[in-house]
Structures are given as C-alpha cells and as structure tokens.
Amino acid sequence: MSDGAATVAAAGPVRVMTARVGALLHVGELVIGAPLLVLSADRSVNRGLLYATIAGYAVWIAVHAPVVWRRGLIAPMVIGDIAVTVGLCLINGQISPLSRVDEGSGWVATIASMTIIGIAMAWPARAAVPAGVLVIVAFQAGFFVAGLAGKGLNHTAIMVIQVISAVAVLRVLRRVDAAASAAIAAEHRSRQATEVQAARRVDETAQLRVLHDTALTTLTLVGIGALPARSPSLTERAAADLMVIEHLAAAYREHSEERWVRLDQRVEALAADPPLDLTVSHDLVPCHVPKRVAESLVSSAAEALRNVARHAGVMEAQLILTTDGGRVRVDVIDMGKGFDPAAAPVHRFGIRESIVGRMASVGGAADVDSTVGVGTRWRLHWPAERVAG
Structure with missing residues (x-):
C-alpha cells in the first residue's frame, strides 16, 4: 500500500511502539548476548554448531528487525520467530553450558522469553497462549535432549507466568488503544461539524449584512417618511436593492446546483482513466452527493488505486459504488498480495491523509480489509442526509 503501507490506518500507537521495542530487543540479544555466550562456552559446547547458530540467528535478525520496524509484528515474522526459537531451544544443550547455567537461564532462555512476549503483542489470547506453550515445551525439551x-x-515456570501476564497486559493495552483511537476520531468529527457550522454562520451573517445595507434600509426610510412613496430616488434605490437580492438568489442557486453532482459519473470517469495504467472494472449505481464529497471520494479512491499499482503486485482493480439508507459507499478492490493492516505505520502520509484524513474532512470515513496473499478492499463511506438517484 502507499508509502510502504498500511494505517492504516488502523494500527494504534501501542502496537507500533511494542513492535519496535521488540525489534530493538532482538538486535540487543544478538549484539550483547551472543558474545557472552561465546565467552561462557566450555568443553561441553559444540563450538562449530555454536558459531553456525549465531551466524544463522544474525541472518534472521537482519531480516526480522527491519520488517518489524516498518510493518509491525506481521504473521510471517511472528511464525518465523517461533520456529527459530523452538530450534534454539532444542539444541540449547549443545550451544550452552547448561550444567553451569543457574535454573536454566541463559542466552536461549532470554530469546524464548522475548518470543513469548512478542507473540502476546501480535496475537490475541486464543493464538498467543498455544504458541507460547509450544515455546515453553521446546525449552524444557532441550534439557531432556541434553540429558539434564x-x-x-524454575525458568520454565517463569515463562508460564510470562505467557499469562503478557496476554493479560496486552489485552488491556489493546482496549485502551482502541478507546483512545475512537475518542480521537470522535473529536475530529466534532471539530469538523463545528467548523462547518461556523462557516455557515459567517455566510449567513454576510448575507444579512447585505440585506440590511440595501432592502431593509430602504424600507426603513420609507416607513419613517424619509423617502416619499412616489420619489424618483425611491424607484432607483428599490431597483438597485432588487438587483442585489436577485444576485444573492442567483448565487444561492448556483451554489446549490454545484453542490450536488453525479458521483457515479465521476467514479466512472476515474475507472476510464485510472492512475498508473491500471485496468479498472466498475459496478455503479446512480446517485448525487455534494460536490466536495464527490471530490473527496474520487480522490481517495484514486489514491487507493495508486496503492494497488505500486504495492499489490497486480494491475487490475474494481470500483463499486453503492447506496443504502441515505449512505454512500465506494469500494476499491484488488486481488493482489495484500498486507497486514495492524502493522501499517500510522505516520505514513498516503494512508493517514490522502485516504483516511480526506474522508474525515467531509464527515466520512475509510477502513480497509486486507489479508496477506488474498487481496485488499478499501471501503470509503459518506453518511448523507439524502441520496438522490
């Protein structure tokens, strides 16, 4: 998606922060922990396997850390981390002097603990608990394999507590994160409504000033006898006032005509001339929306199409325009490689402003449904008071 997405839009700051902290901890375990493991090695350690293991782990971290930093704890990285950790646990007795390690702690134990916490950060309890148990079983199995x-x-018991506590704490953090995001969105919508009302009041006040300075003033002068009923100046003044009122009415009619436009025609034009040489099919129902809403919907859809061309790995997409109960929705669909919306960097301008922010600016909303390897569907909503067919 745009800017290497996703935020989608949808990832909260807690998920972004925890993912990046996890990536840094993995790097620290390689940079600090691996040398200490080499220094603590004794005759019981298979040094050839030890060096090969550290090299392999370095390659994994070189892949894992940048991806998690940019895209968060996406499923392939979490699954890969579990596989690497289970492998390290099973050969723990050959690369660590377990007979000298107090209560099972050490380099592999630290990696296993970080993996357990990372699983809880990435997945809900129904998936995090079984995956954490798998790591714990592999850790203890390493001692059996080593004849110990x-x-x-003791450390196995600590990891059991880590699974339970990490799942509980992350569940609370996710709820707090979701509540904070919802509150921010509600405040943004309220601010937009307030700004619209303020602009409307300014416009009404300006029109009242014009009427006051023209027609109302003339009527007042006639009422107090300052202008005789048959005075030539009254005729001239009334004619000038009438012209001002007609200009106001014409401006209002012009504004009203421009305000509501055919959205289906504009979406059809986008499908006929899409960005970056995409092939775009469409399924549209006729409807009218305010001009500024049409511009935001079409511009947001165009940005989503640009994301398809840049990141989905396909050059075909579909636009669907539907109306239901006074609401308008434009869907942008592709069958490309998809992405993990929860791992999308929230600071990326393409999603945060060009799609989500643009829709919010007209009182609408945007959300995305995407699955890695399946495709992506952007839904652009606008709640209208009426939708004219």
Whole structure:
C-alpha cells in the first residue's frame, strides 16, 4: 500500500511502539548476548554448531528487525520467530553450558522469553497462549535432549507466568488503544461539524449584512417618511436593492446546483482513466452527493488505486459504488498480495491523509480489509442526509 503501507490506518500507537521495542530487543540479544555466550562456552559446547547458530540467528535478525520496524509484528515474522526459537531451544544443550547455567537461564532462555512476549503483542489470547506453550515445551525439551532432565524448571515456570501476564497486559493495552483511537476520531468529527457550522454562520451573517445595507434600509426610510412613496430616488434605490437580492438568489442557486453532482459519473470517469495504467472494472449505481464529497471520494479512491499499482503486485482493480439508507459507499478492490493492516505505520502520509484524513474532512470515513496473499478492499463511506438517484 502507499508509502510502504498500511494505517492504516488502523494500527494504534501501542502496537507500533511494542513492535519496535521488540525489534530493538532482538538486535540487543544478538549484539550483547551472543558474545557472552561465546565467552561462557566450555568443553561441553559444540563450538562449530555454536558459531553456525549465531551466524544463522544474525541472518534472521537482519531480516526480522527491519520488517518489524516498518510493518509491525506481521504473521510471517511472528511464525518465523517461533520456529527459530523452538530450534534454539532444542539444541540449547549443545550451544550452552547448561550444567553451569543457574535454573536454566541463559542466552536461549532470554530469546524464548522475548518470543513469548512478542507473540502476546501480535496475537490475541486464543493464538498467543498455544504458541507460547509450544515455546515453553521446546525449552524444557532441550534439557531432556541434553540429558539434564529436571533442570531449568524454575525458568520454565517463569515463562508460564510470562505467557499469562503478557496476554493479560496486552489485552488491556489493546482496549485502551482502541478507546483512545475512537475518542480521537470522535473529536475530529466534532471539530469538523463545528467548523462547518461556523462557516455557515459567517455566510449567513454576510448575507444579512447585505440585506440590511440595501432592502431593509430602504424600507426603513420609507416607513419613517424619509423617502416619499412616489420619489424618483425611491424607484432607483428599490431597483438597485432588487438587483442585489436577485444576485444573492442567483448565487444561492448556483451554489446549490454545484453542490450536488453525479458521483457515479465521476467514479466512472476515474475507472476510464485510472492512475498508473491500471485496468479498472466498475459496478455503479446512480446517485448525487455534494460536490466536495464527490471530490473527496474520487480522490481517495484514486489514491487507493495508486496503492494497488505500486504495492499489490497486480494491475487490475474494481470500483463499486453503492447506496443504502441515505449512505454512500465506494469500494476499491484488488486481488493482489495484500498486507497486514495492524502493522501499517500510522505516520505514513498516503494512508493517514490522502485516504483516511480526506474522508474525515467531509464527515466520512475509510477502513480497509486486507489479508496477506488474498487481496485488499478499501471501503470509503459518506453518511448523507439524502441520496438522490
């Protein structure tokens, strides 16, 4: 998606922060933990396997850290982290001096703990708990493989507590994050409504000033006898006032005619001349919307189409325009490689402003449904008081 997306729009600051902290911790475990593991190695350690393991882990971190930093804890990175950690746990006895490690702690134990916490950050409890248990079982199995059954139980118990506490804490944080995002969105909508009302009041006041300075003043002068009923100046003044009123009426009619436009025609024009040589099919119902709403809907749809061309890996898309109960919706659909909306960087301008922000500016909204390997569907909503067919 645009700017290497997603925020979609949808990822909250808590998810972004936790993912990046996890990426930095993984890098620190390689830079600091791996040298300490080498220094602590004794005759029980298979040094060839140790060095190969550290090299392999370095390659994984070189892939994992940049992806998680940009896109968050997406499913492939979490699954890969679980697989790498399980592998390290099973060979723990060959790369670590387990007989000298107190209660099973050490380099692999630290990595296992970080993986458990990362799983809780990325997935809900129904997936995080089984995945965390898998890592814990693999950790304890490493001691059995090394012929040290009964050791490491204390650290295994600590990891069980980590699974439970991490899932509980992240569940609360997600709720807080969602509530904060909803409150910000509500405040933005309220501010937009206030600004619209203020602009309307300014316009009404300006029109009242014009009427006061023309027709109302003339009527007042006639009422107090300052202008005789058959005075030539009254005729001239009344004619001038009438012209001003007609100009106001014409301006209002012109504004009203421009305000409501055929949205289906504008979406059809976008499909006929899409950005970046896309092939765009369409399914549209006739409807009218305010001009500024039409511009925002079409511009947001165009940005979503640009995202398809740049990031989806396909050059075909579909536009669907529907109306329901006084609401308008434009869907932009592609069958490309998709992405993880929860991992989209919230600061990316393309999603935050060109789609979500643009729709919010006219009292609408935008949301996205995307699955890696399946495709993406943007839904652009506008709640209208009426939708004329």
